[in-house]
Amino acid sequence: MQYNLRLRSxxxxxxxxYLCNLHGFVDIETPTLFKRTPxxxxxxxxxxxxxxxxxxxxxxxxxxxxxxxxxxxxxxFQVARCYxxxxxxxxxxxxxxxxxxxxxxxxxxGIQSLIEGLLQYSWPNDKDPxxxxxxxxxxxxxxxxxGTDKPDTRFGMKIIDISDVFRxxxxxxxxxxxxxxxxxxxxxxxxxxAKYLKRKDIExxxxxxxxxxxxxxxxxxxxxxxxxxxxxxxxxxESQRLxxxxxxxxxxxxxxxLTAGEHNKACSLLGKLRLECADLLETRGVVLRDPTLFSxxxxxxxxxxxxxxxxxxxxxxxxxxxxxxxxxxxxxxxTEPKKARSQHYDLVLNGNEIGGGSIRIHNAELQRxxxxxxxxxxxxxxSHLLQALDYGAPPHGGIALGLDRLICLVTGSPxxxxxxxxxxSFRGHDLMSNTPDSxxxxxxxxxxxxxxxxxxxxxxxxx
Numbered sequence: 416m417q418y419n420l421r422l423r424s425x426x427x428x429x430x431x432x433y434l435c436n437l438h439g440f441v442d443i444e445t446p447t448l449f450k451r452t453p454x455x456x457x458x459x460x461x462x463x464x465x466x467x468x469x470x471x472x473x474x475x476x477x478x479x480x481x482x483x484x485x486x487x488x489x490x491x492f493q494v495a496r497c498y499x500x501x502x503x504x505x506x507x508x509x510x511x512x513x514x515x516x517x518x519x520x521x522x523x524x525g526i527q528s529l530i531e532g533l534l535q536y537s538w539p540n541d542k543d544p545x546x547x548x549x550x551x552x553x554x555x556x557x558x559x560x561x562g563t564d565k566p567d568t569r570f571g572m573k574i575i576d577i578s579d580v581f582r583x584x585x586x587x588x589x590x591x592x593x594x595x596x597x598x599x600x601x602x603x604x605x606x607x608x609a610k611y612l613k614r615k616d617i618e619x620x621x622x623x624x625x626x627x628x629x630x631x632x633x634x635x636x637x638x639x640x641x642x643x644x645x646x647x648x649x650x651x652x653e654s655q656r657l658x659x660x661x662x663x664x665x666x667x668x669x670x671x672x673l674t675a676g677e678h679n680k681a682c683s684l685l686g687k688l689r690l691e692c693a694d695l696l697e698t699r700g701v702v703l704r705d706p707t708l709f710s711x712x713x714x715x716x717x718x719x720x721x722x723x724x725x726x727x728x729x730x731x732x733x734x735x736x737x738x739x740x741x742x743x744x745x746x747x748x749x750t751e752p753k754k755a756r757s758q759h760y761d762l763v764l765n766g767n768e769i770g771g772g773s774i775r776i777h778n779a780e781l782q783r784x785x786x787x788x789x790x791x792x793x794x795x796x797x798s799h800l801l802q803a804l805d806y807g808a809p810p811h812g813g814i815a816l817g818l819d820r821l822i823c824l825v826t827g828s829p830x831x832x833x834x835x836x837x838x839x840s841f842r843g844h845d846l847m848s849n850t851p852d853s854x855x856x857x858x859x860x861x862x863x864x865x866x867x868x869x870x871x872x873x874x875x876x877x878x
Contacts, residue, residue, distance in 0.1 A: 419822065419826050423822045425539070427537075427818070430533055433537060434516070440490040442494075443493055444493060445473075447496060448472070449470065453736075453786075453793060456474045457499065457500040458472060459509070462863075464863075467863065472498035475513065477735060477737065480517035481811065485809075489518065491517045491518075494514060494818070505841060508831065514818055516772075521811065523760055523774060526772060526813065527760065528547075531547040534711075550711075550712055551715055553715055553716040554718065557712075558682050561689065562682040562683050562686015564714055564717070565761070565763045565766055567690070568712055569703070569765060572605065574682055575602050575663055577602050577663075577673070578593060580658045585650050586651070589675045592675030593675070598675065600675045601673070602663060602671050602673045602685070604670070608669055608670030608692070609667075611701060620691065628687075630680065632688070633672070636670055637669055712764075713762060717733050722753070730789055734759040737776055738757045739773065739774045739812075740776075748789070758773050759773040760772060762814075764821070768820075769820050774810070775812055782800075819831040819834055
């Protein structure tokens, strides 16, 4: 803990130096008592002495930094405290720290090169130096290649489309998938899988696919004597087997995992299995992910909107509602908004998202249209921001780096709690001081709040 906290302090000092002294940024502290705003993560409410009125702790300084751009402070940064009331989630904290950055008259490339320079400058001397520029992939490419938008690029096992190999197959579930409009057959290759995977591992992989994705997985052992698990594999013709070996570039002891279905679903399943199999191989002594290697990747061209989980006909922002659409997709906002890409970019390190940002909407009319018409949000709650944009805002963009996650990866710590002073528990409790704690009724009176104890009925408990 001593080492972690000292290293954190040194890296933050170097970041301040780089931003303030070398790039002319202004360090500005934004308020932590704010108002409740629509969209995004749940916020903590803070009671005020005005009846029925509450402050809210901001989940990020997003609106403040955009207002600063309108106010002519063209380079802002802050080591910002952020708050999210997201309940108990492993490796998340209700309060956390971001390196928060915003700039005027900048594009995506400008933000990316600034961050690459920042990490290179602040990187600890006892680690291998950071090599820039970082590679870039689009959201569609990472999903098709790794099955996730935050891939660990330290090892291979990439997803390969092998639909053409099985156009004339007799295997039922492959036939079914390929007969549908977006049906594909995808595969990953597990190096030396025949040597390291046991029969029960293959069974648990197949059960995982069935339980979590309602998908079938077909394991293919290239050494024909090993197809003990899958009578279906006997239907693979010799020509298909040879084509598979050529496409997947496999060796004799490798195992190929096939699945078939709709493109995104098949990729997501294989993305999960890629990591599961990497874990399995590493428990058996294979070194796939070098712990001393730091593999950065920019992911760009995310969708601007996603369908809401609870109501797929409605839209929600994939990043946040202030993200600018891709310049070539603006027309889609008025015809097919689901197809519009955004100017949102994520920075990924060893399979973890350590930063995310976007170029913002600086046109009040476009911002109003997205909030009111597409997202169906109450624009009154954001009237202060819309009014500021009406006055005339420079084009601007920014990014926030998750400081806790970054330091956790740099130090090789198992959890972000190991790089935070006085962290909260899995349930968001401070076990040392027994927080959160109850408050006597007389102290709640000035806030016009009364606590009602939950009744014992099952319905109430569930609620």
